[in-house]
Amino acid sequence: MKAFDTSLFKRILEYSKPYQWRFNSVVVWAVSLSIFAALRPYLLKETVDGYINTKDASGLLFYISLMGFVLLLEVVSQFYFVYWANWLGQDIVRDIRTKLFQHIVRFKMTYFDHSPVGQLVTRSVSDMEAIARIFSQGLFMIISDVLKMIVVMAFMLYMNWKLSMIVILAMPLLVYATRIFQIKMKGAFEEVRTQVANLNTFVQERVTGMKIVQLFSREKIEYEKFKVINDKHNKAWIKTVWYNSIFFPIADIISSFTLGLIVWYGGLAMIGGDSQTTIGDLFTYTMLISMLFNPLRQIADKFNELQMGMIAANRVFAILDTSKEIQKEGTLPTPRFKGEILIDNLHFGYTENEKVLKGISLQINAGQTIAIVGATGAGKSTIINLLNRFYDIDEGSILIDGENINSFELTSLRKQIAVVLQDVFLFADTIYNNITLYNPAITKEQVIDAAQKIGVHDFIMSLPNGYDYNVKERGVMLSSGQRQLIAFLRAYMSEPSILILDEATSSIDTYSEELIQKATERITQGRTSIIIAHRLATVINANQIIVMDAGMIVEQGTHFELVQKENGYYKNLYDSQFVTVL
Structure with missing residues (x-):
């Protein structure tokens, strides 16, 4: 040695x-x-x-x-x-x-x-x-x-x-x-x-x-x-x-x-x-x-x-010295997206020999709200990860407004895509700073105005110190539903062209779900929205529903079209969740 x-x-x-x-x-x-x-x-x-x-x-x-x-x-x-x-x-x-x-x-x-x-x-x-x-x-x-x-x-x-x-x-x-x-x-x-x-x-x-x-x-x-x-x-x-x-x-x-x-x-x-x-x-x-x-x-x-x-x-x-793991930067600055998304023959696997997506093709029109449903491991969240370029695509392509996402500057691409995850991460800081993420262009008055529009202002003001309430590490001072509401407001304040809700209502109480439903209706207006969900109550009103299984699209259509399919995947899923309730 x-x-x-x-x-x-x-x-x-x-x-x-x-x-x-x-x-x-x-x-x-x-x-x-x-x-x-x-x-x-x-x-x-x-x-x-x-x-x-x-x-x-x-x-x-x-x-x-x-x-x-x-x-x-x-x-x-x-x-x-x-x-x-x-x-x-x-x-x-x-x-x-x-x-x-x-x-x-x-x-x-x-x-x-x-x-x-x-x-x-x-x-x-x-x-x-x-x-x-x-x-x-x-x-x-x-x-x-x-x-x-x-x-x-x-x-x-x-x-x-x-x-x-x-x-x-x-x-x-x-x-x-x-x-x-x-x-x-x-x-x-x-x-x-x-x-x-x-x-x-x-x-x-x-x-x-x-x-x-x-x-x-x-x-x-x-x-x-x-x-x-x-x-x-x-x-x-x-x-x-x-x-x-x-x-x-x-x-x-x-x-x-x-x-x-x-x-x-x-x-x-x-x-x-x-x-x-x-x-x-x-x-x-x-x-x-x-x-x-x-x-x-x-x-x-x-x-x-x-x-x-x-x-x-x-x-x-x-x-x-690790360079192969560095994300590749595109060169095109992103204009304000219209929000048209084209997914063409998309293949991807987190490991070399295990494909999660197997030839996905999908057209999402600008301003549409689509829902992606399916069993755990079907590949729903993987599509979102690839859209945000967290991982490199193995085969196929994703285009936004006719341009391959790999061509865009990475930072400007992600600024136009807002994601609300199931497991919301909050920093050990105030609610205000967790919403703005220290963006100096966002004032407190703008945050309050946005919170009132999507219906979460009263909840925030009920907390000690309101917007200056420190949520501690990972937001432990808030319930999962309250963290979701903060995440919705954070996404809304970023004014995205494309909004993604990834299992955003899967583990919250009824009261928080009502607030989130109202917030969802508000923030999806006028922008392309993708909702990933297990709970079908959140996707019934989507323009179209994509049903996935084992990395492939098995059904596609509106809620009313899909429930008409005898022994259809979506119909069976819907019946198991709601037929006795509705």
Whole structure:
């Protein structure tokens, strides 16, 4: 396994180009920090040999003051180095995170069908912070430590080359141990990131589906599954702790052994009358060895941060490099649609060998309201998904006003198609913001006027704070019927050319259904509307009803035409639901 991926590192550095001046400044501060840090021990040697041994009080005061000034410069360098490195890291991560989110929102639905939400959250949040630490705790800290080691070694060689040779001979042992440590830690951190993503995915899914967990009394089962995943996460981290526990004592032993040799050899040299070795040398080397070996130890630690960040970056770049899942943009801006839809020989499957639609052809005239009915899995909602270009068509085509939908700019196409789903998603925000979705062109007065027109204003005003009522995450403060009413108003405010109601009344109470029926009558006026439903009471007045089964259209006509067909699919469905009631 490679300890360091150079190509990946270069790619990360590409994101620092907009901040080149700040990047260079951090390097300058790192150089200053290394010089000032190494200069203090050298000044200590001069102080001991030149003024303490000679009992020169005035010279001693001068050098002590000089050491204090150098210390102040070191502190200033340290401040700007740390602050600017962290600032740079956060700005780079902001740019990558923005690019990642922009990339994710352009994916086809196929990508989300096969990608756990928890993993995407991990990539967008915790992995990003790991990338930030490349600059705040990894790269620049390593640069600073390497520079400090170079300067320290230069001072050592200048002061006493004999004592320096002892240090030089000990260095390869620590370098070799550091190299092995880096390789082992890279593999360990890859496992850590994998287990973090698995843990996030599991927790996110169970918290989101907590109602199902409790309804089916799966608390103990999910608890046991969590323990297994959590244990794997724990073991992955323990492996990193194990490697740290081995490396750092070895580094301490090498450092202490080297220091002992310096004191022993230097002491013998002084006893033997070697004039090149002084008390100041021993004082200084005690500090310099620490300044030389500790950065090497820290480089290993900072390299861990660098490795964690690069592993995280590799995962993020894997998403950014996913291009085949990106939705293809058309070039034509959409005019205001008349709403004529032509579906010609449409074939589609979510998986390669399982076709959901098998040669669907359908003509919908502008301004018509059509209904699509059929059993679950017949392919009703799939037609809507393809009309909105959530998925690519396998074979055939869909035309709106005579133009293939693939030719239109994707955003402008979807702006003219409003969809009300069975499972309405509301954000943890006010009703007003959930209706407008922060569209600055829509005023509160317009929302209130629209709510009054479709008959939901009184319901909204009955809530605390009215339009400013916070519905919390996924709209949990509202009933399913109330969420549907908000979704109808949201669709109405978008002024679509084409309206789609996908099982919009399948799980609501009678009172909410009456309000929705009134809202439906209002918002379908003057626009092409497609209603998908199991409950046939909502489709009786449609201009035409499309009956689907197993991915094909089996019947087509008005309600009164279809109920006349003896043993017809629609007639049997209608009789089973309503004949006893009507």
